[in-house]
Amino acid sequence: MGEVKLLGVWKKFEDVTAVKDITLEVKDGEFMILLGPSGCGKTTTLRMISGLEEPTKGQIYIGEKLVADPEKGIFVPPKDRDIAMVFQSYALYPHMTVYDNIAFPLKLRKISKQEIDIRVKEVAEMLGLTELLKRKPRELSGGQRQRVALGRAIIRRPHVFLMDEPLSNLDAKLRVRMRAELKKLQRQLGVTTIYVTHDQVEAMTMGDKIAVMNAGVLQQVGTPEEIYNRPANMFVAGFIGSPPMNFLNGTLTEGGFVDFGPFKLRLLKDQFALLQEKGYVGKNLVLGIRPEDIYDGSLAQERASENNMTRATVEIVENLGGERIVYLSAEDISFTAKFPPESKVKEGQKIEIVFDMKKIHIFDKNTKKAIF
Amino acid sequence: MRKSKSLTPLFFLLPALILMVPFVIYPVFKTVYLSFFLDDKFVGLENYKNVLLSPDIVNLDRFPTNSPPWGALIHNVVWIAIHLPATIFLGLGIALLLRGKEIKGASIIKSIVFLGMVIPMIVGGLIIRFLFEEGAGVIPAIFKALGIEGLAITWTAYPKTALFAAILGSIWIWTGFSMLMYSAGLASIPKDYYEAALIDGANRFQIFKNVTWPLLKPITIVVVAMTLLWDLKIFDVVYVATGGGPGGASMVLALQMWDYFARALNYNYAAVVAVLLTTLTLIPALWLIRRRE
Numbered sequence: 001m002g003e004v005k006l007l008g009v010w011k012k013f014e015d016v017t018a019v020k021d022i023t024l025e026v027k028d029g030e031f032m033i034l035l036g037p038s039g040c041g042k043t044t045t046l047r048m049i050s051g052l053e054e055p056t057k058g059q060i061y062i063g064e065k066l067v068a069d070p071e072k073g074i075f076v077p078p079k080d081r082d083i084a085m086v087f088q089s090y091a092l093y094p095h096m097t098v099y100d101n102i103a104f105p106l107k108l109r110k111i112s113k114q115e116i117d118i119r120v121k122e123v124a125e126m127l128g129l130t131e132l133l134k135r136k137p138r139e140l141s142g143g144q145r146q147r148v149a150l151g152r153a154i155i156r157r158p159h160v161f162l163m164d165e166p167l168s169n170l171d172a173k174l175r176v177r178m179r180a181e182l183k184k185l186q187r188q189l190g191v192t193t194i195y196v197t198h199d200q201v202e203a204m205t206m207g208d209k210i211a212v213m214n215a216g217v218l219q220q221v222g223t224p225e226e227i228y229n230r231p232a233n234m235f236v237a238g239f240i241g242s243p244p245m246n247f248l249n250g251t252l253t254e255g256g257f258v259d260f261g262p263f264k265l266r267l268l269k270d271q272f273a274l275l276q277e278k279g280y281v282g283k284n285l286v287l288g289i290r291p292e293d294i295y296d297g298s299l300a301q302e303r304a305s306e307n308n309m310t311r312a313t314v315e316i317v318e319n320l321g322g323e324r325i326v327y328l329s330a331e332d333i334s335f336t337a338k339f340p341p342e343s344k345v346k347e348g349q350k351i352e353i354v355f356d357m358k359k360i361h362i363f364d365k366n367t368k369k370a371i372f
Numbered sequence: 373m374r375k376s377k378s379l380t381p382l383f384f385l386l387p388a389l390i391l392m393v394p395f396v397i398y399p400v401f402k403t404v405y406l407s408f409f410l411d412d413k414f415v416g417l418e419n420y421k422n423v424l425l426s427p428d429i430v431n432l433d434r435f436p437t438n439s440p441p442w443g444a445l446i447h448n449v450v451w452i453a454i455h456l457p458a459t460i461f462l463g464l465g466i467a468l469l470l471r472g473k474e475i476k477g478a479s480i481i482k483s484i485v486f487l488g489m490v491i492p493m494i495v496g497g498l499i500i501r502f503l504f505e506e507g508a509g510v511i512p513a514i515f516k517a518l519g520i521e522g523l524a525i526t527w528t529a530y531p532k533t534a535l536f537a538a539i540l541g542s543i544w545i546w547t548g549f550s551m552l553m554y555s556a557g558l559a560s561i562p563k564d565y566y567e568a569a570l571i572d573g574a575n576r577f578q579i580f581k582n583v584t585w586p587l588l589k590p591i592t593i594v595v596v597a598m599t600l601l602w603d604l605k606i607f608d609v610v611y612v613a614t615g616g617g618p619g620g621a622s623m624v625l626a627l628q629m630w631d632y633f634a635r636a637l638n639y640n641y642a643a644v645v646a647v648l649l650t651t652l653t654l655i656p657a658l659w660l661i662r663r664r665e
Binding site: 050051052077078079083084085087088089091093094095096104105108109152156 | 565574
C-alpha cells in the first residue's frame with residue numbers, strides 16, 4: 001500500500017545532472033534513510049517523490065500508482081500523491097496558530113469542522129501539543145515547532161512521510177531526543193517514511209534501511225549493519241563511521257602479504273585465496289580498516305603476531321573520556337585508531353599496534369569497489 | 373549618575389530641537405492660532421463652520437447625483453475610494469505576475485511601472501494632461517476608436533471628467549510604489565511555505581488566500597497608509613493637470629488651501645483647511661506607526 005519505487009530515475013537541471021539513474025524500492029512501513037554529503041542529490045530525489053520536482057527520465061511509483069513518467073507524460077501533482085512532507089525549516093505558517101497549522105491540510109480537503117477538531121486534538125495529544133494549540137509558531141521552541149510540523153504531516157494519515165533533514169535545526173541534545181521520538185512515532189504509525197539526512201548517526205540509529213548517495217549516484221542500499229560492516233565501495237566505507245575508516249595503499253605479494261612499504265600485513269588464508277582467484281597478486285590494492293579494529297599492542301598481546309602488527313609513532317591523542325582517538329604514523333603512512341581509556345599511550349611515543357585482520361576490507365584501487 | 377544618563381540623549385538632540393522650534397513647531401501653532409481668528413478678531417469655531425459648510429469643501433447639493441464639483445473633501449474621498457483599491461490590486465497583480473526569474477523582461481516592465489515614481493510630480497501632471505487631451509492623448513483616441521464619442525474629449529476641460537482624469541493618471545504615478553513594496557514582500561516569503569501548502573493540497577487560489585495574502589499583511593498596511601497619506605496630500609498633480617478646475621470640479625483639499633491662501637488671500641480659511649488636512653493625515657500616519665510597533 002505504502003511502497004515507493006523509483007525505476008531508473010534521472011534529474012537534470014539544465015547542464016547539471018543532480019540524480020543519475022536511481023533505482024530504489026522502499027517497502028510498506030519501512031523507514032528508509034537517504035544519506036549523503038550535501039549536493040549528492042538526496043533532497044532532489046525526495047522532491048521528485050513528493051512531486052515538487054519532475055524527473056527528467058524514469059518512473060516513480062507510490063503504492064500501485066505510477067505518479068511520474070516523463071516518457072508517458074504522466075505527472076501526478078503533490079496533492080494527489082497521498083504523501084506528507086516535513087521540511088527542514090518546518091514551514092509552519094507564521095500567521096496561523098498551532099491548531100490552524102495542524103488543521104490546514106484537512107481544511108483544504110473540506111472536511112467537517114467537528115471531524116477536524118477531533119483529529120487535531122488526537123494528534124496534539126499524541127505529540128504533547130495540547131497545551132500549545134492556541135499559540136503562534138514564533139512563541140514555540142525549536143522542538144515544539146518540530147512537533148507541530150510532524151503533526152501537520154500526521155493528521156492527513158498519508159501513505160508516505162517524506163522528511164527533509166527535519167532535525168538539523170535543533171540543538172544537539174534535543175536532536176538526540178527527537179531522533180528517538182521520531183523513530184518511536186514511525187513504528188507506532190507504521191507509515192512508510194523516507195528521510196533525508198547528511199548525518200550518519202541519524203541514519204544509523206533511525207533507519208531500517210539506508211540508501212547512501214554520492215554525486216547523484218546511489219552507492220549502496222542496506223540495513224545499517226550491512227552498510228557499516230560490508231560497505232560496497234570506498235565512498236560508503238569512508239562516509240559511515242567516525243572517525244572514518246583508514247585506507248592504506250599496498251601491493252599484494254605472492255606470500256599473501258599486503259606490502260605498504262614501511263610494514264606488511266599478512267592476509268588470512270581465505271582472504272588471500274579470494275584475491276588470488278581474482279588475479280590481484282602483484283597488484284596494487286587498498287586495505288580498509290576501521291579505527292576501532294586497530295588495537296594498542298600493550299593491551300592486545302594475545303592477538304598479536306608478527307603477521308598483524310607494526311610499530312608506529314603517536315602523533316596526537318584526543319581523549320573523549322570513554323575512548324581515545326589516536327593519530328598514528330608509520331613513516332609516510334598515517335592512520336587513526338580508537339583505543340579504550342585504559343590505553344596509556346602518549347604523544348611522541350613509539351608503540352606497537354595490532355590490526356584485527358578479520359575486520360579488514362579490501363578495495364580495488366581503480367574501481368574503488370569492495371572485493372570483501 | 374542616573375540623572376545624567378537620562379539627560380545625555382536629550383543633549384545630543386538639542387541642536388535639532390533648537391532648529392525645530394522656529395521652523396516646525398512655531399508655524400504649526402501659528403497656523404492653528406490663525407484658524408480661530410478672522411480679521412485679527414477671535415471668532416472661535418466660526419471659521420471651521422463656514423469652511424465646512426462651504427460648497428468649496430462639501431457640496432451635498434451636487435453629490436452624488438450631479439457631475440462635479442462636489443467639494444474638495446468629497447473629491448479627496450472619491451480619490452481614495454478609486455485610487456487605494458486600484459493601487460493595491462495593480463501593484464500586487466504586477467508583482468505577482470513578474471515574480472521569479474522565469475519571466476523575460478520582468479525588470480524592464482517593472483522599471484517602466486516604477487518610472488511614475490521617479491519622475492517629478494509636476495511632469496507627471498503634465499503627462500496626464502497630454503494623455504487625456506483630445507487629438508493628442510491616447511485615452512480620448514482609444515474611446516474614439518471604440519466609438520464612445522462622449523469620452524473622446526479633452527477630459528481635463530470638462531467638469532464631469534476632469535477629476536477622473538487626475539485620479540486615473542495618479543494611479544499610474546503611484547502604482548510603482550505598491551508594486552515595489554509587494555515585489556520585496558513576495559521575495560521575502562520563503563519558498564517552503566508554498567511547497568508545504570502545495571503538498572498539503574492547496575490550489576493556486578488557496579495558496580494565495582491562505583499563505584501569500586496573510587504573509588503580505590505588513591506590506592499591505594504600509595501600502596494602505598502611505599497611499600492614504602499621498603491621496604490626502606495630493607496637490608502638484610492636480611495643480612498642473614487641471615488647476616482644480618474647471619469651476620472647482622477637480623479641486624482637492626491641499627489645492628483648496630492654496631486657493632484660499634494665494635488667490636482669495638484668506639489666510640484664516642487657509643489655516644482652517646490646513647488644520648483639517650493635517651488632522652486627516654494624522655489618522656493613517658498614527659495608525660501606521662502603531663501597527664509597525
